Amino acid sequence: MNQVFVDALVSIAGTDGILRDGDVQGRSAGMxxxxxxxxxxxxxPKTTAQVAAILKLCNxxxxxxxxxxxxxxxxxxxxxxPDELILSLERMNAIEEVDPLQRVAVVQAGVTLQALQxxxxxxxxxxxLDLGARGxxxxxxxxxTNAGGNRVIRYGMMRDMVLGVEAVLADGSVVSSLNRMxxxxxxxxxxxxxxxxxxxxxxxxxxxxRLRERPRSQNVAFVAIDGFDRLTAFLKHMDGAxxxxxxxxxxxxxxxxxxxxxxxxxxxxxxxQGHAYYVLVESLGADQALDGAxxxxxxxxxxQQGLIADAAIARSERERAAIWALRDDVMQTAxxxxxxxFDVSLPIAAMEAYVAEVRAALxxxxxxxxxxxFGHLGDGNLHLAIRPAEARGDTHAEVEAMVYTPxxxxxxxxxxxxxxxxEKKPYLHLSRNATEVALMRALKRSFDPNNILNxxxxx
Amino acid sequence: MNQVFVDALVSIAGTDGILRDGDVQGRSAGMxxxxxxxxxxxxxPKTTAQVAAILKLCNxxxxxxxxxxxxxxxxxxxxxxPDELILSLERMNAIEEVDPLQRVAVVQAGVTLQALQxxxxxxxxxxxLDLGARGxxxxxxxxxTNAGGNRVIRYGMMRDMVLGVEAVLADGSVVSSLNRMxxxxxxxxxxxxxxxxxxxxxxxxxxxxRLRERPRSQNVAFVAIDGFDRLTAFLKHMDGAxxxxxxxxxxxxxxxxxxxxxxxxxxxxxxxQGHAYYVLVESLGADQALDGAxxxxxxxxxxQQGLIADAAIARSERERAAIWALRDDVMQTAxxxxxxxFDVSLPIAAMEAYVAEVRAALxxxxxxxxxxxFGHLGDGNLHLAIRPAEARGDTHAEVEAMVYTPxxxxxxxxxxxxxxxxEKKPYLHLSRNATEVALMRALKRSFDPNNILNxxxxx
Numbered sequence: 006m007n008q009v010f011v012d013a014l015v016s017i018a019g020t021d022g023i024l025r026d027g028d029v030q031g032r033s034a035g036m037x038x039x040x041x042x043x044x045x046x047x048x049x050p051k052t053t054a055q056v057a058a059i060l061k062l063c064n065x066x067x068x069x070x071x072x073x074x075x076x077x078x079x080x081x082x083x084x085x086x087p088d089e090l091i092l093s094l095e096r097m098n099a100i101e102e103v104d105p106l107q108r109v110a111v112v113q114a115g116v117t118l119q120a121l122q123x124x125x126x127x128x129x130x131x132x133x134l135d136l137g138a139r140g141x142x143x144x145x146x147x148x149x150t151n152a153g154g155n156r157v158i159r160y161g162m163m164r165d166m167v168l169g170v171e172a173v174l175a176d177g178s179v180v181s182s183l184n185r186m187x188x189x190x191x192x193x194x195x196x197x198x199x200x201x202x203x204x205x206x207x208x209x210x211x212x213x214x215r216l217r218e219r220p221r222s223q224n225v226a227f228v229a230i231d232g233f234d235r236l237t238a239f240l241k242h243m244d245g246a247x248x249x250x251x252x253x254x255x256x257x258x259x260x261x262x263x264x265x266x267x268x269x270x271x272x273x274x275x276x277x278q279g280h281a282y283y284v285l286v287e288s289l290g291a292d293q294a295l296d297g298a299x300x301x302x303x304x305x306x307x308x309q310q311g312l313i314a315d316a317a318i319a320r321s322e323r324e325r326a327a328i329w330a331l332r333d334d335v336m337q338t339a340x341x342x343x344x345x346x347f348d349v350s351l352p353i354a355a356m357e358a359y360v361a362e363v364r365a366a367l368x369x370x371x372x373x374x375x376x377x378x379f380g381h382l383g384d385g386n387l388h389l390a391i392r393p394a395e396a397r398g399d400t401h402a403e404v405e406a407m408v409y410t411p412x413x414x415x416x417x418x419x420x421x422x423x424x425x426x427x428e429k430k431p432y433l434h435l436s437r438n439a440t441e442v443a444l445m446r447a448l449k450r451s452f453d454p455n456n457i458l459n460x461x462x463x464x
Numbered sequence: 465m466n467q468v469f470v471d472a473l474v475s476i477a478g479t480d481g482i483l484r485d486g487d488v489q490g491r492s493a494g495m496x497x498x499x500x501x502x503x504x505x506x507x508x509p510k511t512t513a514q515v516a517a518i519l520k521l522c523n524x525x526x527x528x529x530x531x532x533x534x535x536x537x538x539x540x541x542x543x544x545x546p547d548e549l550i551l552s553l554e555r556m557n558a559i560e561e562v563d564p565l566q567r568v569a570v571v572q573a574g575v576t577l578q579a580l581q582x583x584x585x586x587x588x589x590x591x592x593l594d595l596g597a598r599g600x601x602x603x604x605x606x607x608x609t610n611a612g613g614n615r616v617i618r619y620g621m622m623r624d625m626v627l628g629v630e631a632v633l634a635d636g637s638v639v640s641s642l643n644r645m646x647x648x649x650x651x652x653x654x655x656x657x658x659x660x661x662x663x664x665x666x667x668x669x670x671x672x673x674r675l676r677e678r679p680r681s682q683n684v685a686f687v688a689i690d691g692f693d694r695l696t697a698f699l700k701h702m703d704g705a706x707x708x709x710x711x712x713x714x715x716x717x718x719x720x721x722x723x724x725x726x727x728x729x730x731x732x733x734x735x736x737q738g739h740a741y742y743v744l745v746e747s748l749g750a751d752q753a754l755d756g757a758x759x760x761x762x763x764x765x766x767x768q769q770g771l772i773a774d775a776a777i778a779r780s781e782r783e784r785a786a787i788w789a790l791r792d793d794v795m796q797t798a799x800x801x802x803x804x805x806f807d808v809s810l811p812i813a814a815m816e817a818y819v820a821e822v823r824a825a826l827x828x829x830x831x832x833x834x835x836x837x838f839g840h841l842g843d844g845n846l847h848l849a850i851r852p853a854e855a856r857g858d859t860h861a862e863v864e865a866m867v868y869t870p871x872x873x874x875x876x877x878x879x880x881x882x883x884x885x886x887e888k889k890p891y892l893h894l895s896r897n898a899t900e901v902a903l904m905r906a907l908k909r910s911f912d913p914n915n916i917l918n919x920x921x922x923x
Contacts, residue, residue, distance in 0.1 A: 104813075105700075106696055106700070106812055106813050107811050107812055107813060107844075108700075129704075150649070151649050151653070153647055153649075157646060157647065158646075159708070161620075161624065162646075162647065164653070165620065165624060174903075178899055179899065180899050180900060180903055181897060181899065181900075182896075182900055183875075184875075184877070185811055185844075185875055186809040186810065186811070186843070186844040186845075186876075186877060186880070187616065187617075187621075187809075187842075187843040187844055187845075188612050188616065188621065188809045188840070188843045188844065188845045188877070188880040188881050189809055189877040189879070189880065189895070190609070190610050190612075190660055190877070190879045190880060190881055190882065190883050190884070191877045191878050191879045191884060191888070191892060191895040191896055192884055192892055192895075192896055192900070192901070192904050192922055192923065193657075193660065193661050193665075193903075193904045193907060193922075194610070194623070194656065194659075194660050195900060195903055195904070197653065197656035197657075198652075198656075200653070201649055201652065201653050202652050206652075217703075218700060218703045218704035219704070220707070221704060221705075221707070222707065237565055241564075241565075241567075241677060244676075244677045245588075245677035245678070245680060245750060246680075246750050247750060248679070248680070248681065248708070248709050248748070248749030248750030248751065248755060249618070249679075249707070249708035249709040249711075249748065249749060249750075250707050250708040250709070252708075289707075289708065290707030290708060291704060291705050291706060291707030291708075291758070291762075292707065292758070295754070295758065296707060299750070299751070299754065303750075350645040350646075350647045350648055351645065352566050352644055352645070353565055353566055354563075354565050354566060381647075383646075384645070384646040384647045385566075385644075385645040385646060385647065386645075386646075386647045416642075416643075416644055417645075418643070418645060418647070418648040418649070418650045419650050420648070420649045420650045421645070421647040421648065421649060422647050422649055423649065424649050425649070425650060425651055429650070433650060433651055436648070436650040436651075437641075437650055437651055438640060440637055440638065440639050440640065441639060441640075441641055441651070441654060442651070444633075444639055444652075444654055445651050445652045445654070447910060448652060448910070451906060451907070451910045463651050463652075464651065
């Protein structure tokens with residue numbers, strides 16, 4: 006990047022708005038990553054007007070731009086090459102407004118998920134998106150990637166919580182569409198274009214987010230199940246029996262449960278190991294005792310119907326946290342070295358055979374592999390953490406093929422909630438047909454004719 | 465339309481696939497409308513391939529096309545001029561699949577909402593979109609207009625229930641994006657473009673819809689409230705106290721309640737007339753007795769806190785239906801001649817002053833006017849039925865200006881759930897800024913460069 010360009014950037018964002026060379030390259034490339042940023046230049050605007058001026062400059066000079074939030078993505082969606090400009094929204098981190106009557110928050114894109122969760126809780130409200138990276142992940146990033154997480158079964162994905170966006174287009178024009186209402190059918194719903202498009206169609210700068218009343222009860226149970234048919238029947242049973250309060254249905258395959266409840270993991274097993282499946286069931290409701298009784302009655306009925314083999318109900322905040330902790334102790338899968346982690350979705354009816362097919366392929370190739378399966382069953386979303394016996398670089402593509410290829414025939418998706426980025430781009434054709442990809446390309450060309458926004462990602 | 469074009473249409477859709485002249489013009493122009501269709505030609509394909517061939521033909525010959533479903537829209541969004549071809553999806557009316565495990569239905573666009581509701585109920589499932597026109601409105605139309613209705617507060621709008629779409633573009637290419645999973649982040653979410661764009665970006669031919677477990681309990685209460693502050697506080701109270709089961713919060717202003725509970729209306733008043741506001745509260749849950757007790761306890765708490773002045777709880781299916789019947793008896797507003805009906809959304813904090821402003825403007829112009837207000841308060845959505853003393857044609861625009869103009873300053877929307885069509889097009893600028901409209905136009909040009917799809921609607 007030449008000095009004229011850098012001078013222009015400084016005139017927009019100020020000297021302290023620019024980081025160069027070592028100051029950029031000393032920063033981590035992201036959560037769980039050993040490498041550091043490669044770009045030579047990072048700009049961190051403070052206002053939407055600065056973002057607009059930066060994008061206009063980049064568009065005029067054909068300078069590629071990679072927008073970065075909390076760098077918690079898992080698909081290399083925010084990777085920046087040395088010659089790409091990093092646009093970091095770290096200084097646009099104000100919660101501008103929390104309105105308890107309208108039940109909306111207006112935030113800048115760089116606010117972390119946890120900062121918003123904490124702020125609204127003080128007003129007896131809840132922002133129900135939740136995921137492990139909450140402390141670093143930004144709301145702008147959550148929107149750009151349409152984040153999912155643990156409570157999608159009840160509240161939907163980030164897309165369902167965004168009422169309005171302000172975004173800057175590639176040419177620097179600002180689309181301010183900061184709607185605050187649940188219903189607004191005045192023309193095309195433009196915000197949908199920026200949600201989940203991973204920064205390739207525009208840069209989200211501000212958001213209006215839907216809030217909920219804070220749940221007044223949390224009840225958690227843990228169950229063991231001995232067959233996949235029973236697992237899916239149990240999901241339907243609980244969804245019906247809890248009357249709208251079911252907020253998580255987190256399934257674990259046997260090996261995952263054994264891993265996270267065996268030392269050196271810190272969790273002790275709430276139920277004996279060795280069953281085929283385990284599920285964390287949560288209800289968020291209005292009355293601790295009433296909702297607890299309802300959960301218990303539903304579990305008793307499930308036991309009587311033979312759907313579940315065993316159940317433990319958390320009786321205290323400590324016990325609830327302990328059950329969530331074993332579900333969240335995903336880092337145990339790194340015990341033998343970092344595994345390859347996958348995020349797929351598929352029809353529930355195809356899941357059992359799909360997991361068996363992946364396991365069989367792994368076993369043929371690497372008799373000593375590890376394969377831990379867990380996920381948000383109610384959403385059709387599985388995570389697989391796979392560690393071949395020898396995890397050299399070139400095994401990743403082999404494992405990817407084993408995990409992704411079978412999805413094509415069963416209508417599954419190579420990305421449930423992690424996005425595509427660079428990592429899944431070679432496999433996009435397994436989940437999207439040629440017409441869909443052509444339409445994506447047409448949208449990209451229409452919104453970003455010079456291909457400056459996160460170029461090369463997704464498609 | 466020349467004979468060559470008609471012959472080509474016949475070769476695609478068959479002789480019985482075409483209606484001409486009187487056979488078209490004998491058909492009603494839609495629900496609550498006195499007029500009939502004006503077009504000379506109507507084609508009713510049976511398959512997506514036929515739709516694709518028809519659109520290709522129209523695109524090649526620059527023939528404008530208006531897609532029609534159940535003709536229950538209220539904004540002239542499906543009106544067709546004499547020289548426009550009507551594309552009716554009435555013969556694509558098969559429910560192709562109901563999958564109780566995955567909890568999805570695959571339907572053709574011409575299936576009516578009620579047909580799907582009835583079909584899934586037989587499998588102990590629910591499709592929770594609901595609105596008065598359910599018997600005629602088609603699911604394709606519901607998607608094209610992003611329909612709302614009575615239970616948005618719990619289940620969202622049609623957009624939130626569509627998992628996948630198949631749509632035909634203006635050039636006849638078929639975008640098959642029939643995803644069945646709740647989570648699918650494999651690239652841009654293309655279906656969003658076709659939902660709510662009123663047939664201007666493509667023709668929806670098939671849909672994958674999300675189903676829910678059938679609610680096992682329904683409890684309904686009716687309350688009277690004496691101040692707007694208390695009305696909004698009561699909404700927050702009930703939303704928190706019902707723990708996820710609140711499924712409707714239908715507010716009525718005093719005049720509407722009096723109208724629908726006074727002869728010749730058939731409903732008798734469950735509570736005395738004369739309070740400022742009334743609300744129908746519904747919970748859908750899992751256990752009739754438990755959920756009823758919870759509703760009653762929440763109402764008692766609201767009484768003790770002074771939020772509500774009076775309450776009646778329905779004790780039987782008959783009483784529940786009676787309360788819903790008075791809310792749904794909107795046709796009483798036609799007692800003095802057809803009123804102008806409006807559908808707007810706005811921030812809750814601005815509602816009281818907004819309604820007062822509209823009333824004041826009406827009173828100044830027509831001392832003898834009627835203005836009935838009711839709506840889905842939890843969604844920020846009000847309906848106003850207005851009947852000036854003399855309702856000559858030219859008064860409509862005057863009343864529209866009174867209703868829509870004040871929305872601009874408070875961030876309201878000229879359309880909450882009815883769409884824009886032709887009727888609201890002159891007012892779109894009050895709710896969308898120039899950049900938003902420019903982006904809509906760019907999308908329209910990109911998807912439909914020859915402007916053949918429902919031309920002139922929305923923008």
